[in-house]
Amino acid sequence: MSKKEIAFMKGNEALAEAALRAGMTGYYGYPITPQSEIMEYLTRQAPEYPHVTILQAESEVASVNMLYGAGGAGGRVMTSSSSPGYSLMQEGISYIACAEIPSVFVNVQRGGPGLGTIQPSQGDYFQAVKGGGHGDYRVIVFAPNSVQEMVDHTVLAFDLADKWRNPALILTDGAIGQMMEKVELPEHYKFRSAEDMRDEKPWATNGKKGGRKKNLLTSLNIKSEDMERKNHELQAKYGKICDEEVRYESYHLDDAEIIISAYGLSSRICKKVVDIGRAQGMKVGLLRPITLWPFPSKKIDELAKKENVKLFMSIEMSVGQMDEDIKLVVNGRKPVHHYGRTGGIIFTAEDILNQIKAKI
Amino acid sequence: MKDGYELVYKRPDTLLSKRMHYCPGCFHSTMHKIIMEVVDEMGIAEETIGVSPVGCSVFAYDYMDIDFQQAAHGRACAVATGIKRSLPDKFVFTYQGDGDLAAIGTAETIHSCNRGENFTIFFINNAIYGMTGGQMAPTTLEGQKTSTSPYGRDVKHVGHPLRMAEMVSQLPGVAYCERLVLNTPANVRKAKKSIKKAFDIQKQGLGMTFLEVVSNCPSGWKCSPVQSLDFVGENMLKYYPLGVKKDVTANSN
Numbered sequence: 026m027s028k029k030e031i032a033f034m035k036g037n038e039a040l041a042e043a044a045l046r047a048g049m050t051g052y053y054g055y056p057i058t059p060q061s062e063i064m065e066y067l068t069r070q071a072p073e074y075p076h077v078t079i080l081q082a083e084s085e086v087a088s089v090n091m092l093y094g095a096g097g098a099g100g101r102v103m104t105s106s107s108s109p110g111y112s113l114m115q116e117g118i119s120y121i122a123c124a125e126i127p128s129v130f131v132n133v134q135r136g137g138p139g140l141g142t143i144q145p146s147q148g149d150y151f152q153a154v155k156g157g158g159h160g161d162y163r164v165i166v167f168a169p170n171s172v173q174e175m176v177d178h179t180v181l182a183f184d185l186a187d188k189w190r191n192p193a194l195i196l197t198d199g200a201i202g203q204m205m206e207k208v209e210l211p212e213h214y215k216f217r218s219a220e221d222m223r224d225e226k227p228w229a230t231n232g233k234k235g236g237r238k239k240n241l242l243t244s245l246n247i248k249s250e251d252m253e254r255k256n257h258e259l260q261a262k263y264g265k266i267c268d269e270e271v272r273y274e275s276y277h278l279d280d281a282e283i284i285i286s287a288y289g290l291s292s293r294i295c296k297k298v299v300d301i302g303r304a305q306g307m308k309v310g311l312l313r314p315i316t317l318w319p320f321p322s323k324k325i326d327e328l329a330k331k332e333n334v335k336l337f338m339s340i341e342m343s344v345g346q347m348d349e350d351i352k353l354v355v356n357g358r359k360p361v362h363h364y365g366r367t368g369g370i371i372f373t374a375e376d377i378l379n380q381i382k383a384k385i
Numbered sequence: 386m387k388d389g390y391e392l393v394y395k396r397p398d399t400l401l402s403k404r405m406h407y408c409p410g411c412f413h414s415t416m417h418k419i420i421m422e423v424v425d426e427m428g429i430a431e432e433t434i435g436v437s438p439v440g441c442s443v444f445a446y447d448y449m450d451i452d453f454q455q456a457a458h459g460r461a462c463a464v465a466t467g468i469k470r471s472l473p474d475k476f477v478f479t480y481q482g483d484g485d486l487a488a489i490g491t492a493e494t495i496h497s498c499n500r501g502e503n504f505t506i507f508f509i510n511n512a513i514y515g516m517t518g519g520q521m522a523p524t525t526l527e528g529q530k531t532s533t534s535p536y537g538r539d540v541k542h543v544g545h546p547l548r549m550a551e552m553v554s555q556l557p558g559v560a561y562c563e564r565l566v567l568n569t570p571a572n573v574r575k576a577k578k579s580i581k582k583a584f585d586i587q588k589q590g591l592g593m594t595f596l597e598v599v600s601n602c603p604s605g606w607k608c609s610p611v612q613s614l615d616f617v618g619e620n621m622l623k624y625y626p627l628g629v630k631k632d633v634t635a636n637s638n
């Protein structure tokens with residue numbers, strides 16, 4: 026093992042550095058606040074990575090389709106954006122999901138709807154976890170809550186995108202993207218030659234060399250039977266992802282009567298809520314989904330079954346989105362409440378605690 | 386030589402022996418054939434990746450026996466950019482209709498030309514949306530009737546038809562740009578030479594190669610294949626003049 030590499034970095038820049046270390050072969054993006062540091066950092070580092078394509082596209086529509094091409098050709102590819110730009114990519118993500126092209130997306134969320142505000146938000150949860158574009162598809166969604174996790178999730182997103190031939194999304198927000206923290210950087214990925222990549226991805230469109238049959242990447246299934254078969258195949262894959270890739274963190278859940286659920290930036294504040302609440306004698310715990318899709322439904326079900334659990338409280342920087350998924354699992358067994366702020370206004374631990382007290 | 390006959394003409398190996406879905410008389414099939422002839426003659430079938438559009442030629446991959454990606458409507462040039470940037474030593478081409486390239490995909494077209502991406506665009510201009518049943522295209526001629534310009538294209542209302550070859554030839558990133566037609570055997574032979582030239586220039590990495598084909602659409606134009614050839618000759622070629630619009634190799638040759 027080589028020596029640990031520790032740095033003090035901005036979330037967006039740490040994510041970009043992690044992508045380079047994770048063996049990214051292509052980045053295609055378009056500027057938007059609060060994530061422009063990602064492409065700025067990558068273009069600065071470009072001279073050291075001559076084999077990596079880093080290209081500023083004419084729009085997010087172009088970026089996502091460049092990803093389709095470059096990922097389809099066998100690369101490890103990424104794009105990043107913030108809410109309005111990520112909206113523009115949805116058609117392309119639907120195509121990518123159907124053609125099963127591994128690709129990594131980053132949405133450093135800002136407040137919406139519309140052009141909204143450049144302040145942090147968690148308003149794009151529905152879009153991220155329910156598909157976002159047209160048709161029945163899913164994207165693997167990570168919700169980092171620290172600069173360290175911006176790095177760790179980026180590496181994981183590349184690996185899982187390849188493993189499942191699926192788009193993977195880092196759903197973060199302007200605060201995590203802009204904040205600076207200490208971070209341990211991963212080791213550099215082993216360089217892969219074109220031949221290595223050809224072996225690893227026999228489905229890629231890189232020329233039907235050596236007498237192999239032609240490869241085709243398409244999302245067109247014009248015959249009804251073919252379209253339905255494709256949907257069944259995709260659903261079977263999504264089922265396996267749900268079985269194998271759920272990630273969450275439990276904080277004081279064992280004897281908790283009040284279950285707070287929060288992800289990303291909100292979860293940091295909610296940890297403090299748990300600490301303060303516990304000091305005041307409240308039996309409060311936190312369930313932090315790390316993957317938003319697949320969702321930790323089994324864990325929530327387990328909690329909903331427990332006699333001592335009195336209520337769930339979803340804390341989000343939105344008017345209430347993830348609480349709907351919690352309600353689906355809890356299915357009326359316990360009350361599920363929501364508290365949120367929007368527009369970039371971030372709740373304090375005291376705010377949240379008061380909201381919880383009002384509910385018990 | 387078979388049974389005393391000498392084989393003088395055959396289907397190119399990379400054009401699969403399948404019944405095409407194109408309407409009788411449609412130039413899409415001719416264009417498919419000559420692109421694959423050139424690919425075979427250059428021996429690059431294992432090195433070539435095609436990108437098909439949304440339009441009648443979405444199924445180009447059903448006929449061409451090479452690696453293919455099918456793009457979203459208008460995005461073929463972005464997809465090809467991603468492929469070519471990843472695999473700079475391969476031959477990459479897009480095959481796009483006028484709705485795909487000159488309406489919904491105008492930005493991707495202009496910007497990939499402007500970046501001088503080293504791939505080849507085959508632009509099939511039939512002045513109509515063939516696949517969706519004959520609606521007006523950005524290239525529909527003034528006065529031409531379509532299902533969404535039932536009284537003829539009114540340029541005051543919807544603007545003038547776009548001359549894409551002339552437009553993109555203005556961009557420094559474009560190395561070679563020519564407008565072709567496939568209405569006579571002589572013109573088909575000429576077009577083949579231009580395709581070969583485009584691939585040669587692509588190999589040299591000189592920039593974008595753009596071939597516009599003035600095409601037909603007997604079904605969308607609501608006429609017979611023969612009448613469609615007359616319309617091409619009498620109307621289309623007047624507004625869309627043939628010829629090389631740009632060739633950066635012209636002086637060195």
Ligand SMILES: Cc1ncc(C[n+]2csc(CCOP(=O)(O)OP(=O)(O)O)c2C)c(N)n1
Binds near residue numbers: 440442482485486509
């Ligand atoms: C985003 C989107 N919008 C609209 C369509 C519907 N559509 C399919 S093909 C087409 C036009 C194709 O015309 P053209 O590019 O000229 O090709 P042609 O069929 O004439 O060869 C349209 C509008 C679509 N598939 N996707």
Ligand code: SF4
Binds near residue numbers: 407413511
């Ligand atoms: S609709 Fe027009 S463009 Fe399409 S195949 Fe038929 S003739 Fe060709």
Ligand SMILES: [Mg+2]
Binds near residue numbers: 511512514
């Ligand atoms: Mg057309």
